[in-house]
Amino acid sequence: MLPRPGRGRPAQGVLRAMGCLVLAALASQAVAESDSEQITAVAHQYEATMAKAYGAVQGPLSDWEADQRRQALANLTNLMQSNSGEARLFVAFHILVIDPANADARAAFADAKVDPPLDETGKPTGVFTLSAAVDTALAAKVSVLSYPSLQVVAQAVDIHSPLVASYWETQRQAIQELRSSLLAFQDPDDQTLIFSLLAYYYPQAREVGHWFHDRGLPVPTQRWWVDQVDQFLIDHELVTMDILTSKAKYGSSCHKLGATSWTVPMSTWVFPTVRSCRVEGVVTLPSKALPAVVLSDERGAGVELVAKGTQAFSLLLLPSHKLLVSGTTPSDLGTGATMELELRDRHVQVALGGLPLLSADLPTAFALHRLAVAGAGPTITASSLRIRFISSQGPRAVIAVATWPEERRQELDKTLTLSLSETPVDEAIAVISRLSGVTISLDESGLLLKDTPISLEARDMRLESVLQRQMAERNSQFLTVNMQS
Numbered sequence: 001m002l003p004r005p006g007r008g009r010p011a012q013g014v015l016r017a018m019g020c021l022v023l024a025a026l027a028s029q030a031v032a033e034s035d036s037e038q039i040t041a042v043a044h045q046y047e048a049t050m051a052k053a054y055g056a057v058q059g060p061l062s063d064w065e066a067d068q069r070r071q072a073l074a075n076l077t078n079l080m081q082s083n084s085g086e087a088r089l090f091v092a093f094h095i096l097v098i099d100p101a102n103a104d105a106r107a108a109f110a111d112a113k114v115d116p117p118l119d120e121t122g123k124p125t126g127v128f129t130l131s132a133a134v135d136t137a138l139a140a141k142v143s144v145l146s147y148p149s150l151q152v153v154a155q156a157v158d159i160h161s162p163l164v165a166s167y168w169e170t171q172r173q174a175i176q177e178l179r180s181s182l183l184a185f186q187d188p189d190d191q192t193l194i195f196s197l198l199a200y201y202y203p204q205a206r207e208v209g210h211w212f213h214d215r216g217l218p219v220p221t222q223r224w225w226v227d228q229v230d231q232f233l234i235d236h237e238l239v240t241m242d243i244l245t246s247k248a249k250y251g252s253s254c255h256k257l258g259a260t261s262w263t264v265p266m267s268t269w270v271f272p273t274v275r276s277c278r279v280e281g282v283v284t285l286p287s288k289a290l291p292a293v294v295l296s297d298e299r300g301a302g303v304e305l306v307a308k309g310t311q312a313f314s315l316l317l318l319p320s321h322k323l324l325v326s327g328t329t330p331s332d333l334g335t336g337a338t339m340e341l342e343l344r345d346r347h348v349q350v351a352l353g354g355l356p357l358l359s360a361d362l363p364t365a366f367a368l369h370r371l372a373v374a375g376a377g378p379t380i381t382a383s384s385l386r387i388r389f390i391s392s393q394g395p396r397a398v399i400a401v402a403t404w405p406e407e408r409r410q411e412l413d414k415t416l417t418l419s420l421s422e423t424p425v426d427e428a429i430a431v432i433s434r435l436s437g438v439t440i441s442l443d444e445s446g447l448l449l450k451d452t453p454i455s456l457e458a459r460d461m462r463l464e465s466v467l468q469r470q471m472a473e474r475n476s477q478f479l480t481v482n483m484q485s
Contacts, residue, residue: 035185035187035189035190036190036193038185039182039185039190039193039194039197042178042181042182043178043197043201046174046175046177046178046201047225049170049174050167050170050171050174050227050228051228053166053167053170053171053174054167054227054228054229056166056167057163057164057166057167057229058228058232060162060163060164061156061157061163061164061229061232062232064156064163065232065236065238068148068152069098069099071148072098072145072146072147072148073095073098073099073102075145076091076094076095076098076142076145076146077095077104077105079091079138079141079142079145080092080095080104080105080108081104083138086130086131086134087134087135087138088108088112089108089109089112089114089128089130090130090134090138090139090142090354090355091138091142092104092105092106092108092109093105093117093128093354093355094142094146094354096116096117096118096122097118097122097146098146100118100119100120100121100122101120106120128355128356129355130330130353130355131330134330134331134337134353134354134355136282136331136335136336136337136338136353139282139331139337139338139353139354140282140338140383140384142338142354143280143282143338143354143384147237147238148238150240150242153233153238153239157229157233164229167228167229171227175201175202178198178201178202179198179202179205179207182194182197182198183198183207191211195207195208195211195212196220199212199219199220199224200220200224200225201224201225203219203220203224234389234390234391235391237278237388237389237390237391239388239389240280240386240387240388240389241269241271241386241387241389242385242386243264243269243281243371243385243386243387244256244262244264244382244384244385244386246269247269248265248267248268248269249267249268249269249270249370250267250268251265251266251267251268252265252267253265253267254382254385257381260383261381261382261383262381262382262383262385263379263380263381264283264373264379264380264381264382264385265373265379266291266373266374266375266379267372267373268370268371268372268373269370269371269372269387270369270370270371271368271369271370271371271387272369272389273297273367273368273369274367274368274369274389275345275365275366275367275368275392276342276343276344276345276368276389276390276391276392277295277342277343277368277387277388277389277390278340278341278342278343278344278387278388278390279293279295279339279340279341279342279371279385279386279387279388280338280339280340280384280385280386280387280388281338281339281340281382281384281385281386282336282337282338282339282382282383282384282385283333283336283337283338283339283380283381283382283385284333284334284335284336284337284380284381284382285307285310285333285334285380286334286379286380287309287310287334290306290307290308290375291306291307291373291374291375291380292304292305292306292307292373292374292375293305293339293341293371293372293373293374294318294370294371294372294373294374295341295343295366295368295370295371296318296366296368296369296370296372297366297367297368297369297370298367298369298370299319300318300319301318301319301366302318302343302366302368302370303315303316303317303318303324303341303343303348303362303366304316304318304321304374305341305350305358307333309334310332310333310334310335311328311329311330311331311332311333311334312326312327312328313326313327313328313329313350313352313357313358314326315348315350315358315360317362317363324348324358324360324362325358325359325360326358327357327358329352329353329355329357330353330355331352331353331354331355333352336383337352337353338351338352338353338354339351339352340352342390343362343366343368344390344392345365345392346361346362346363346364346365347359347360347361347362348360348361348362365392371387411436411437411438411463413462413463414436414437414438414462414463415460415461415462415463416432416435416436416460416461416462416463417460417461418431418432418435432463436463438463
């Protein structure tokens with residue numbers, strides 16, 4: 001998870017990226033069903049308390065975001081009006097990205113007798129092209145003006161901010177109540193479920209660290225509950241991780257050359273496991289090297305953007321290195337230009353010089369966890385380089401189970417007795433399906449979880465309790481249960 005400047009609350013979190021509650025349920029070892037239901041009720045009460053607290057701050061937070069958006073549009077409109085020709089259209093394009101129905105930006109395209117690349121709902125209508133490279137300074141300025149700074153966002157959601165202070169105070173109290181309630185369960189058979197849930201909501205808890213350490217296990221950090229304020233920031237693309245000042249996991253960290261320039265070595269940075277993110281930067285590529293930017297999961301599956309010179313690029317699918325698409329850009333990254341590599345669910349897009357260049361649909365989504373700069377030869381230099389966390393299209397909730405037809409109720413009443421140890425989740429689901437006679441499958445997005453190892457020991461436990469015990473709110477599609485015998 002990502003720490004936030006000035007945020008001293010106990011339960012940090014940035015993305016609800018995976019179905020943690022179902023994994024916590026399946027990871028329970030011989031939990032009595034009555035205790036399981038009580039433990040589940042404690043977790044649901046915490047989420048209900050926080051949902052109510054968010055209702056009190058949602059309006060002011062939305063008003064603040066709307067003000068930031070209006071300010072960004074005003075600044076970009078002024079910039080658009082101070083430019084002419086294709087530079088004017090370049091700024092107008094980025095205004096439409098924020099506000100597709102913006103009258104000033106659409107008028108700029110009409111005056112130039114060019115069709116806008118987005119309709120008024122934001123749907124792409126064509127490819128926006130320029131005849132010459134965009135001035136690097138202009139592209140960088142557009143990038144800066146499009147979003148409030150990290151410092152502005154941090155102040156807005158600080159624990160002392162009048163916008164959300166009441167929410168953080170409620171969370172401070174509620175998380176302690178959650179911890180006390182969960183730790184009050186004394187049955188040894190409950191402990192795996194209890195500490196899995198506590199790690200999901202409060203991974204910094206002292207007891208969580210001790211429990212996992214005593215068993216020679218790391219505290220799970222790839223899946224955790226996302227509070228509503230963090231989800232709001234993600235939905236509006238306001239959460240970033242600065243690569244230039246972050247420590248590399250493998251290799252060397254970036255080195256500052258001067259007031260505005262850094263060297264970016266061939267290294268790897270890790271971040272919370274997410275489904276969608278965008279790498280953004282103002283970079284200068286070496287002319288005698290083939291550098292690459294990689295977004296991948298822990299096993300190296302993902303996408304790779306390879307530079308062939310400073311204006312020719314290829315997008316590859318990993319780990320097969322299959323070519324997805326290639327192209328050239330009018331922006332010469334040998335002299336410095338903006339670069340964006342966005343992976344949103346199953347769609348990948350590359351923008352260079354502020355303009356979309358390459359895009360492709362992928363065969364599957366990835367549990368993104370790593371950013372790597374690869375290649376050989378001279379290093380890349382950058383004046384900015386960050387990861388922006390963005391929301392995936394479609395539902396982002398934790399888990400949902402299909403609505404059970406009444407005639408299938410007797411199948412859900414079947415009891416299961418089984419024992420699994422460190423079994424991949426897709427194999428565990430196959431075992432449960434075989435023993436119960438009910439077809440159970442992960443949907444496409446749930447395949448992100450298929451290799452996650454789980455342990456399960458169930459004693460005469462009802463199928464419905466195994467599947468539905470930890471079901472959370474909203475319409476998640478991470479686990480689909482098909483009721484077909």
